[in-house]
């Protein structure tokens with residue numbers, strides 16, 4: 604039986620086309636699990652893959668989609684049964700393995716996580732890689748014993764996917780959150796997610812050449828990189844934690860060692876795609892219990908069809924025009 608998928612093809616001289624086509628399960632790569640995908644979500648990486656970025660996807664034709672949630676139709680692994688509701692985020696899904704922008708995926712069992720009972724498949728995709736990354740960041744801060752009493756936590760790129768979910772999780776975990784955004788009209792949005800206040804990007808931009816600044820935050824989850832990340836390190840309270848998750852402004856980091864050797868700042872990193880399965884399961888359990896954020900998810904999500912994803916939203920995320928998360932409904936195509 605054919606199924607629908609977004610299909611990226613190389614047309615020559617560096618040009619790429621994307622169409623919704625019919626494909627067959629037998630066309631998918633080998634794997635122990637066949638999953639009927641009900642929802643996926645759009646991440647920046649997907650847009651890069653969908654426009655032919657060979658740093659993300661080496662070989663075309665290809666179906667992007669680093670996130671997928673659905674129901675198992677074939678299982679060759681005793682941990683999972685036909686009919687189980689599951690999710691996959693990261694690993695090679697959507698990179699060089701056909702991903703969640705198709706109605707079926709075939710993947711190794713070692714990539715699959717059981718859906719937490721108190722989230723729907725759609726909820727899991729509103730969270731998706733962005734929310735999982737934000738949760739990994741909070742998890743790492745807590746491993747360093749950072750407590751809410753230490754002081755406020757700054758979240759940069761606050762209206763983006765990682766930022767929106769980071770605000771929601773931190774606030775649920777009891778932290779005071781300062782949202783930093785380039786959108787001056789985002790006050791109501793970030794307050795609803797749990798931030799105590801909104802600051803402009805200048806709040807975390809320093810061009811003074813000073814090695815350290817007056818400490819204003821106990822930690823930060825940064826999606827921006829470059830000067831923003833350097834400023835977050837300089838302005839962090841002693842023994843604080845700054846987590847680098849992204850590079851929307853720059854992959855560079857120009858810093859001295861003073862934040863580390865004088866203030867004991869911890870610079871932490873998240874590479875969510877390769878998170879080991881035992882940590883992955885622990886983090887989803889936290890998202891289903893003390894970090895349960897189901898009440899925040901409707902405000903973060905916009906649901907779109909595969910067609911709308913193709914014609915509008917892939918371009919929008921590349922232009923930085925998205926607020927929150929784009930969830931793709933793959934049912935009833």
Ligand SMILES: NC(=O)c1ccc[n+]([C@@H]2O[C@H](COP(=O)([O-])OP(=O)(O)OC[C@H]3O[C@@H](n4cnc5c(N)ncnc54)[C@H](OP(=O)(O)O)[C@@H]3O)[C@@H](O)[C@H]2O)c1
Pocket residue numbers: 646647648732733736759760761762763764765766783784785786804826827847848849850851852873874875876920923925926927
């Ligand atoms: N480490 C990992 O495992 C992992 C996983 C997922 C994503 N990421 C990375 O994390 C970053 C954010 O991902 P996302 O899914 O949240 O992306 P997104 O939804 O596109 O959000 C990015 C946000 O960053 C802000 N921004 C955009 N351009 C900026 C600039 N030049 N300077 C400062 N801020 C800017 C905007 O928020 P405001 O308008 O509110 O400022 C924008 O909404 C990306 O670099 C992505 O590759 C990493």
